[in-house]
Amino acid sequence: RKEVEQDPGPFNVPEGATVAFNCTYSNSASQSFFWYRQDCRKEPKLLMSVYSSGNEDGRFTAQLNRASQYISLLIRDSKLSDSATYLCVVNTEGGSTLGRLYFGRGTQLTVWP
């Protein structure tokens, strides 16, 4: 069973485009939700946490639907520097454990000039 599933991609978009990534997770006990980005052969870096109320950080908007177990990320006005792999990540922490991050396989985004 895949804990976190993402759009397979890759996405290739021109600068200025709007692009949306989707993700579903299987464990209804998941507590925390994140989008990380990963550049080629680098470490995952936190892009933003995701909340049920939805949250926005500049050009980035994330949404969580707990009932559907669905997470989304919207990037507006894409920049060349947005080119990376976007990782949907969930955490099942709670109770006596620290929790563990479950990563999706990631969706590769290339923004071209």
Add this chain to the structure above:
Amino acid sequence: EPEVTQTPSHQVTQMGQEVILRCVPISNHLYFYWYRQILGQKVEFLVSFYNNEISEKSEIFDDQFSVERPDGSNFTLKIRSTKLEDSAMYFCASSGGLAKNIQYFGAGTRLSVL
């Protein structure tokens, strides 16, 4: 900005040899993790560590693996007898403070088993 540091950046070893991967977590963090990423695959959880003991480990973290916090700053992952399939990028992460559910990753150690 505080960061997680890992050494070495690249480790090449012969099959059957022991390797130790080192990590210095962010200084005020109390929760430590190891993950790995085989080339072309997703990042996978190995183990979490708190208060000098393992909190949780995955099915990947078998008897060949161990973790240790030998002093107040280092956190190590040891693989006793490496196999070809252990070749991967190994990431250390730490969390703590008010947002203990947010994990920050080091730059990783690329392990190549020949």
